[in-house]
Amino acid sequence: MQTDIDLFYETTMGMNTRLEVVMWGQSELKQQVCFNQICAALEYWERLLSRFDPTAEIYHFNSLVENEPMQLGDDLLNSFIQVIEYRQKTKGLFDVFYLSKNSETRHEKDLVDVDPVLKTIVKKSPDVQVDFGGVGKGILLARAIELLDQNEIKNAFISFGGSSIHCRGIHPKGGAWPFDFQVEQGIDTTLELYNTNLSVSGLYHGKGHIFESGEDIPKQSGKSVTIQSQNPIEAEVLSTALFIASEQQRHDILKNFEIEKVLIGSEQLVLNE
Amino acid sequence: MSNNRRDFIKTSIVAGTGLALGLSSFQSWGGVFGKKVRLAVIGTGGRGRFLMEHLLNQMSNNDTYELVAICDNYQPSMDAAKKICNKYKITPKTFDDYKKLMADAPVDGVIIATPLYQHAHITIDCLNAGIHVLCEKSMARTLSDAKAMYDASIKSGSILIIGHQRMFNKKYLNGIERIHAGEFGPVGQVKAYWHRNKDWRRPIPEGKPELERQLNWRLYKEYSAGLLTELMSHQIQVSNWAFQNTPVSVQASGGIQFWKDGREVPDNLAAIFTYADGSRCIADYMNMNRNYGVEEHIIADYATLRMETNKLQWDKPNQTVNGPMKTPVSKMVDDIKKGEKKPAAIGGASWRPETAKKTKEESIYEGQKGDGTVEELLTFVEFIKTKSAPDWMLREGYNASLWTLLTEKAIDTGKTVTCPKKYMI
Numbered sequence: 001m002q003t004d005i006d007l008f009y010e011t012t013m014g015m016n017t018r019l020e021v022v023m024w025g026q027s028e029l030k031q032q033v034c035f036n037q038i039c040a041a042l043e044y045w046e047r048l049l050s051r052f053d054p055t056a057e058i059y060h061f062n063s064l065v066e067n068e069p070m071q072l073g074d075d076l077l078n079s080f081i082q083v084i085e086y087r088q089k090t091k092g093l094f095d096v097f098y099l100s101k102n103s104e105t106r107h108e109k110d111l112v113d114v115d116p117v118l119k120t121i122v123k124k125s126p127d128v129q130v131d132f133g134g135v136g137k138g139i140l141l142a143r144a145i146e147l148l149d150q151n152e153i154k155n156a157f158i159s160f161g162g163s164s165i166h167c168r169g170i171h172p173k174g175g176a177w178p179f180d181f182q183v184e185q186g187i188d189t190t191l192e193l194y195n196t197n198l199s200v201s202g203l204y205h206g207k208g209h210i211f212e213s214g215e216d217i218p219k220q221s222g223k224s225v226t227i228q229s230q231n232p233i234e235a236e237v238l239s240t241a242l243f244i245a246s247e248q249q250r251h252d253i254l255k256n257f258e259i260e261k262v263l264i265g266s267e268q269l270v271l272n273e
Numbered sequence: 274m275s276n277n278r279r280d281f282i283k284t285s286i287v288a289g290t291g292l293a294l295g296l297s298s299f300q301s302w303g304g305v306f307g308k309k310v311r312l313a314v315i316g317t318g319g320r321g322r323f324l325m326e327h328l329l330n331q332m333s334n335n336d337t338y339e340l341v342a343i344c345d346n347y348q349p350s351m352d353a354a355k356k357i358c359n360k361y362k363i364t365p366k367t368f369d370d371y372k373k374l375m376a377d378a379p380v381d382g383v384i385i386a387t388p389l390y391q392h393a394h395i396t397i398d399c400l401n402a403g404i405h406v407l408c409e410k411s412m413a414r415t416l417s418d419a420k421a422m423y424d425a426s427i428k429s430g431s432i433l434i435i436g437h438q439r440m441f442n443k444k445y446l447n448g449i450e451r452i453h454a455g456e457f458g459p460v461g462q463v464k465a466y467w468h469r470n471k472d473w474r475r476p477i478p479e480g481k482p483e484l485e486r487q488l489n490w491r492l493y494k495e496y497s498a499g500l501l502t503e504l505m506s507h508q509i510q511v512s513n514w515a516f517q518n519t520p521v522s523v524q525a526s527g528g529i530q531f532w533k534d535g536r537e538v539p540d541n542l543a544a545i546f547t548y549a550d551g552s553r554c555i556a557d558y559m560n561m562n563r564n565y566g567v568e569e570h571i572i573a574d575y576a577t578l579r580m581e582t583n584k585l586q587w588d589k590p591n592q593t594v595n596g597p598m599k600t601p602v603s604k605m606v607d608d609i610k611k612g613e614k615k616p617a618a619i620g621g622a623s624w625r626p627e628t629a630k631k632t633k634e635e636s637i638y639e640g641q642k643g644d645g646t647v648e649e650l651l652t653f654v655e656f657i658k659t660k661s662a663p664d665w666m667l668r669e670g671y672n673a674s675l676w677t678l679l680t681e682k683a684i685d686t687g688k689t690v691t692c693p694k695k696y697m698i
Contacts, residue, residue, distance in 0.1 A: 009606040011600070011602075011603070018600065020603070159602050162600075162602075163619075165619065171609075172609045172614075173613070173614035174614075177617075178615070178617070180617070181619065190616050
């Protein structure tokens with residue numbers, strides 16, 4: 001394999017983390033154009049999904065104090081429909097909706113009504129908030145995959161925050177893209193990936209960040225959850241949901257998805273049991 | 274505004290360099306003309322003696338100036354000053370009144386290190402008598418006094434500089450020059466603090482309670498604004514210097530929280546200065562915990578400079594002097610370019626606490642010894658010899674004092690305070 005290939009590497013920031021894109025085997029121009037399109041997509045989705053940007057749609061939704069319908073564009077409408085479906089398929093363990101603290105109705109389940117015809121969403125309580133943090137990177141990766149296809153990029157690797165990965169084609173030196181993962185404190189595992197997506201959730205230096213519904217303290221576990229899937233959004237959803245699921249819940253939930261591989265810590269979960 | 278400020282910086286750097294390289298020129302001046310710059314120290318308390326000792330210590334390498342008089346109306350301070358003079362084998366004239374000093378001891382320049390409330394009238398009298406003045410910071414106790422001092426210097430043509438020694442410290446000069454050159458991108462914030470863990474009191478001689486206000490003048494509003502004038506004035510000077518501007522407003526809060534011992538000045542306070550471009554200086558001070566100590570963080574787009582501790586930390590990738598910031602993926606790319614195939618060490622949670630970065634630190638500047646006081650004193654001597662000083666040096670001191678006192682007003686009124694036009698220079 002030549003080392004003077006058209007190796008492209010660029011990085012940018014978005015969704016509070018770093019996006020890194022490696023491509024090779026296509027013209028320099030096409031690779032640059034593709035990266036620019038991915039950056040534009042990142043900006044677009046952040047403008048939709050950010051809870052912190054006052055100009056973002058989700059910021060606006062969270063700010064609403066009246067239970068009035070909010071008009072949605074197609075992308076956000078479809079995203080809401082999708083995450084509601086994922087909540088059902090994960091038995092409620094993955095849920096972008098929550099109630100702000102001090103609410104007496106925090107355990108209410110159906111927190112919003114989405115009307116796909118009128119393209120609206122309405123809160124059932126003014127305390128309803130939404131956080132796409134557990135799935136936003138997957139949504140962006142899905143769009144990036146479309147852009148790689150459109151630009152005929154056959155070999156690429158995208159890391160979004162080091163925990164959401166897409167890889168396709170082969171490594172410039174041939175063979176799969178090899179990665180080391182820390183799956184438990186002090187324990188690494190190596191994966192070799194072709195044409196797939198990966199999402200990792202879990203501990204990082206002992207600090208938890210995934211909250212079980214209704215709880216204020218982040219879920220703690222000594223083991224990460226790694227999901228390998230053709231669908232980067234589902235990889236994100238499941239790495240979060242399975243992190244807080246019991247062993248039985250994991251198996252029940254996985255029946256609703258087509259997943260390539262699940263690692264609990266360094267142990268591979270046997271699928272379709 | 275910025276042009277003059279840049280000139281000032283250049284001048285300061287030249288002065289600093291001259292001090293390092295040009296001592297022979299001082300010596301030859303003294304040798305050729307047989308005349309030395311005659312200096313006096315007015316106020317030989319702790320700070321005055323500190324300055325005196327630095328002056329005398331440098332005289333072994335520099336015979337272009339001499340200490341001809343010292344003045345203090347508190348005998349223990351005078352006695353302590355005389356001991357220092359004995360150590361250096363000099364016998365300056367001694368006075369308990371600065372007016373007698375002015376009448377009986379011809380001097381070219383004075384160093385004023387009296388309590389703050391005495392700065393103005395002594396300085397103005399000296400300037401009007403053609404005596405050049407290095408006045409300790411902060412400049413004055415009131416806005417009108419500070420303005421009167423400034424005006425007296427302009428009108429008399431006598432040199433007045435305020436003792437903000439960081440302006441003479443090569444570490445600061447280097448860092449500020451690089452900031453102004455745009456090396457670190459625009460500055461967004463200056464975060465300054467000075468935390469101490471002591472009551473700031475001086476012991477009162479037994480049986481002499483009447484000396485309380487004289488010795489502990491820093492604690493009483495009649496004489497001082499406490500932490501504001503004695504500490505913050507230094508840091509707002511650094512902030513103004515970094516921004517090449519003065520604030521447009523200040524908001525502040527402060528009070529006596531811990532040392533409820535009869536003092537009148539806050540022991541715990543915080544201030545926010547807003548500049549015209551939206552950048553800010555956030556400053557806080559306390560007397561009950563010194564864990565944080567003293568620091569000015571100058572936070573720019575590409576780097577943070579910690580001026581007191583001489584540290585520089587780069588922030589953005591692709592802008593570091595040591596090359597781009599490395600991530601597991603960028604390392605993988607480096608491996609590929611070297612023709613190697615190694616696993617990329619990725620994997621981790623999507624979120625982690627946004628604690629302070631631990632990037633490699635480098636020094637802003639190597640080679641500065643001391644805090645700039647020696648350079649300040651020797652530069653003052655040089656200014657006297659040349660009968661000129663950069664305008665901006667006085668303006669820095671004036672504006673630092675101005676915004677220090679406006680901060681006191683913001684605390685006292687609870688309102689956002691701007692600068693009255695009559696005090697703008």
